[in-house]
Every structure is written in C-alpha cells, then in structure tokens.
Amino acid sequence: MSVPPFTIRPAAPRLEGPSGPVLVAPGVHWVGALDPGLRSFDVILKTANGTTYNSYAVRGSEGVAVIDTVKAEFADEFFARLEAVARYDEIRLIVLNHLEPDHTGAVPELLRRAPQAQVRLSPRGLPMLRALLKDEFELYDIKGVTTGQSVSLGDRSLQFYTTPFVHWPDTQCTWLARERVLFTCDLFGSHYCDGRLFNDLVGDFRFSFEYYFDRIMRPFRSFVAQAIDLIEPLDFGIIAPAHGPILRSHPRDYLTHTRRLISSRLASETGSEKTLLIFYVSAYGATAQLAQAIHDGAAESPEVRVSLFDLEGGEIAPFLDLIEEADGIALGTPTINGDAVRTIWEMLAALVDIETRGKLGAAFGSYGWSGEAVRLVENRLQGLKMRLPEPGLRIKLHPSAAELEEGRAFGRRLADHLTGRAAPREVDFAEIAAR
Numbered sequence: 001m002s003v004p005p006f007t008i009r010p011a012a013p014r015l016e017g018p019s020g021p022v023l024v025a026p027g028v029h030w031v032g033a034l035d036p037g038l039r040s041f042d043v044i045l046k047t048a049n050g051t052t053y054n055s056y057a058v059r060g061s062e063g064v065a066v067i068d069t070v071k072a073e074f075a076d077e078f079f080a081r082l083e084a085v086a087r088y089d090e091i092r093l094i095v096l097n098h099l100e101p102d103h104t105g106a107v108p109e110l111l112r113r114a115p116q117a118q119v120r121l122s123p124r125g126l127p128m129l130r131a132l133l134k135d136e137f138e139l140y141d142i143k144g145v146t147t148g149q150s151v152s153l154g155d156r157s158l159q160f161y162t163t164p165f166v167h168w169p170d171t172q173c174t175w176l177a178r179e180r181v182l183f184t185c186d187l188f189g190s191h192y193c194d195g196r197l198f199n200d201l202v203g204d205f206r207f208s209f210e211y212y213f214d215r216i217m218r219p220f221r222s223f224v225a226q227a228i229d230l231i232e233p234l235d236f237g238i239i240a241p242a243h244g245p246i247l248r249s250h251p252r253d254y255l256t257h258t259r260r261l262i263s264s265r266l267a268s269e270t271g272s273e274k275t276l277l278i279f280y281v282s283a284y285g286a287t288a289q290l291a292q293a294i295h296d297g298a299a300e301s302p303e304v305r306v307s308l309f310d311l312e313g314g315e316i317a318p319f320l321d322l323i324e325e326a327d328g329i330a331l332g333t334p335t336i337n338g339d340a341v342r343t344i345w346e347m348l349a350a351l352v353d354i355e356t357r358g359k360l361g362a363a364f365g366s367y368g369w370s371g372e373a374v375r376l377v378e379n380r381l382q383g384l385k386m387r388l389p390e391p392g393l394r395i396k397l398h399p400s401a402a403e404l405e406e407g408r409a410f411g412r413r414l415a416d417h418l419t420g421r422a423a424p425r426e427v428d429f430a431e432i433a434a435r
C-alpha cells in the first residue's frame with residue numbers, strides 16, 4: 001500500500017497567500033482564497049491550520065470556465081485573482097461542483113458580473129441554487145448535468161461525473177481531459193492552509209487529510225467508495241480539490257489512501273459472519289445482567305459473533321471503528337431521572353460521524369417505575385436510520401430467572417434478524433410512545 005506524499009518538503013506553513021492567481025496546469029489557474037485564521041469549520045471541525053477555498057479558472061479557445069467559488073467573506077480576494085486571468089465577458093461557463101456556502105459565497109455576485117455564463121451543476125444542486133439565488137435564478141442559463149455530459153470551451157472541454165453524497169446530495173466532480181486535471185471539490189480535500197498550495201511544496205498535512213475524511217466523508221463512506229469507483233479509470237495527473245493542497249505529486253496515492261480509510265478491516269477478518277455489539281451501562285447491575293443474557297442468547301447462533309462491552313470501562317471514540325464495521329448494535333441503559341444515562345447519550349451523539357444507516361439497532365434496560373430510557377434510545381437509533389426489528393426490552397429492577405430467559409430470547413431474535421432467519425418486525429413507534 002503506497003502512502004501519499006504528505007511530506008515531501010516539511011516546513012512551517014506559509015500563511016500569506018500568493019498575491020495573484022497561480023498556474024496549476026496550462027490554461028488552468030487557482031483563483032481561490034486563503035483563510036489561515038479559521039479555527040472551526042461548519043461548527044463540527046477544528047481547523048488547526050485554517051483552510052483554503054480553492055476556485056479554478058480554465059481558459060479555452062472559446063471562453064473561460066470558473067469552477068466553484070469561495071466563502072462570501074473572501075469574495076474580494078477571489079474576484080481580484082479572477083480578474084487577473086479573465087474578463088467577465090469571457091466567462092462562458094460556471095461549474096458548481098457543490099452548493100455548500102464555502103464554495104458558493106461569491107456565486108450571486110459572479111453571476112451579476114458574468115450574466116451570460118452557463119451554470120452547470122448536478123440536478124440535485126438545482127433546488128439549492130434556486131434557494132441561494134431566489135428570484136435571480138430565473139435570469140440565468142442554469143442546467144443540471146450528469147455523468148458523461150460535457151461543455152466545450154473550444155480546444156478544451158469539461159466533463160461531469162455525478163458523485164452524490166460526498167458529502168451533500170449535489171456533489172459532483174469535473175474532468176478536464178486535455179490537462180488531465182480532476183476537480184473534486186470536497187473529495188480529497190483537507191483543511192490545511194499554506195500559500196504554497198501544492199502538495200509537494202507544503203508541510204505534512206496527513207493529519208488534516210485524514211481528519212477531514214473522518215469528520216466530513218466518513219458518514220458517507222459507501223458513497224465515497226462509489227465516487228472513487230467512478231473516477232478511478234480517469235488518467236488524472238492532478239487532483240484539484242476545493243480545500244487544502246492541490247495534489248499534483250502522486251495524486252493517485254490519495255485515492256488509494258482514501259480507499260484504505262474507507263476499507264473494512266473487520267469485514268475482511270470475519271468474512272460472512274455477522275457481528276453484534278452490545279454496550280451497556282449499569283449502576284446496580286440489573287442492566288448488566290440483562291446485557292449478559294442478551295449476549296448469551298445471540299451467541300447461540302454460530303453465524304453471529306457477539307461482543308459485550310461495559311461502557312463504564314471504555315471511552316467512546318475507540319469503539320467507533322468497531323461499530324462502523326458491525327452489522328448490529330444493542331444499547332443498554334437504566335432509566336435514571338427519566339432519561340438514558342449520559343455515557344449512552346455520548347455514544348449516540350458520536351454515531352453521527354459514522355455510517356449507521358441500515359444497521360440493526362436495539363435498546364434494552366432496567367427501570368424502577370417510569371422506564372423512559374429504552375424508548376429515548378430507540379428514537380435516536382431510528383433518527384440515525386438504523387433498522388429496529390425488535391421493540392426494546394425493558395425489565396423492572398433486577399431481572400428474575402424468567403426475565404433473564406426473556407433476555408436470552410431477545411438476543412436469539414436479534415441474531416436471527418442479522419442472519420435473515422427472522423422476518424423483520426418494524427418497531428411500532430406509536431406503541432412505544434404510548435408506553
């Protein structure tokens with residue numbers, strides 16, 4: 001497995017930007033902006049090294065294309081760089097690979113300055129652009145494009161590849177075949193600001209590349225894998241993302257590295273075996289007994305590998321890889337003051353960073369009188385788009401022998417749902433709410 005050249009020339013980042021546009025390839029200029037002071041992005045990421053908003057201008061014999069723009073506060077910087085390489089009346093095409101505000105902040109003003117430009121974006125981006133432009137949307141030539149469609153600039157043309165959900169529904173990549181440049185927007189991006197712009201000139205940005213993947217792409221990793229499958233056959237010499245270094249040295253290694261970040265370590269180890277993880281917290285041992293019973297019941301199935309964890313004895317983050325690879329999780333919590341316990345909520349909150357859609361989810365727990373916790377956990381699991389084939393198991397105080405048998409039966413049914421032996425029995429949320 002080759003490792004991308006994150007560090008070719010280690011050096012402190014250079015925070016001042018180039019004064020003008022930067023040549024990326026013949027006819028292609030970077031016209032973006034640097035944001036070295038940014039310390040938090042999208043509310044969900046820390047950005048120790050700031051970020052860049054990469055926009056590109058591509059000149060053909062019959063006009064100029066602008067690919068993505070910048071965050072609104074950086075519009076002046078963007079327009080100054082753009083004006084150094086093109087007149088507004090030369091702009092024939094504006095490509096919007098992704099409608100997130102950090103790439104579209106200058107789009108309304110760019111369209112006012114270049115109203116003749118065709119705007120091309122994925123069909124799923126159209127309603128987002130309408131929401132951005134409001135009434136002005138009707139003034140322009142705006143069309144959705146899908147994989148294989150292209151727009152000619154004379155001696156150069158740009159071809160589109162629809163790559164949805166990396167990380168919004170609208171995302172796409174754009175391919176400039178003549179110069180072998182692939183514009184990937186957020187895919188292969190990093191929040192790493194260095195005015196030298198190219199991966200072979202800046203310092204070690206491995207942390208930023210992997211952290212960006214972890215926090216932005218990981219919840220969509222199956223879509224990222226599909227996107228990579230789609231673009232992999234292209235003979236690209238440069239990957240030009242919308243954040244962080246432009247990948248001109250060994251660009252394919254970043255694709256390979258991303259595949260490795262996506263890849264399923266456990267899946268390769270377990271083959272066709274299904275995996276069920278049971279996590280619990282228990283103050284007086286009642287929920288713990290239930291957890292053990294569920295474990296024992298599920299473990300009767302030879303095709304299911306069951307693991308049991310007391311969350312009191314572990315931090316959440318190291319479990320996330322395991323959960324991402326698992327086929328199902330069951331969470332146990334007592335009801336304390338009308339709620340699930342904080343550690344379980346912390347785990348439920350952390351699940352937003354991984355792909356949970358379609359996994360089996362289940363909840364269980366002991367309670368004294370009101371027993372709200374199981375329902376609250378089920379609601380959250382449903383919000384994470386997990387499938388809940390079994391209504392949660394609630395036991396009053398310490399389980400009796402009969403109730404422990406109920407727990408084992410619950411575990412057996414979870415295993416059967418994983419192996420496909422049990423018919424799905426979707427949870428009736430109206431019934432749960434009425435409890």
Ligand SMILES: Cc1cc2nc3c(=O)[nH]c(=O)nc-3n(C[C@H](O)[C@H](O)[C@H](O)COP(=O)(O)O)c2cc1C
Nearest residue numbers: 282283284285286287334337338367368369370371
């Ligand atoms: C501080 C505290 C608050 C509790 N609040 C509730 C509650 O709001 N509703 C309820 O049904 N049970 C409540 N209980 C009872 C517990 O859910 C019950 O003792 C349960 O069996 C504990 O399970 P565990 O041994 O797995 O911790 C509370 C218990 C404690 C200690």
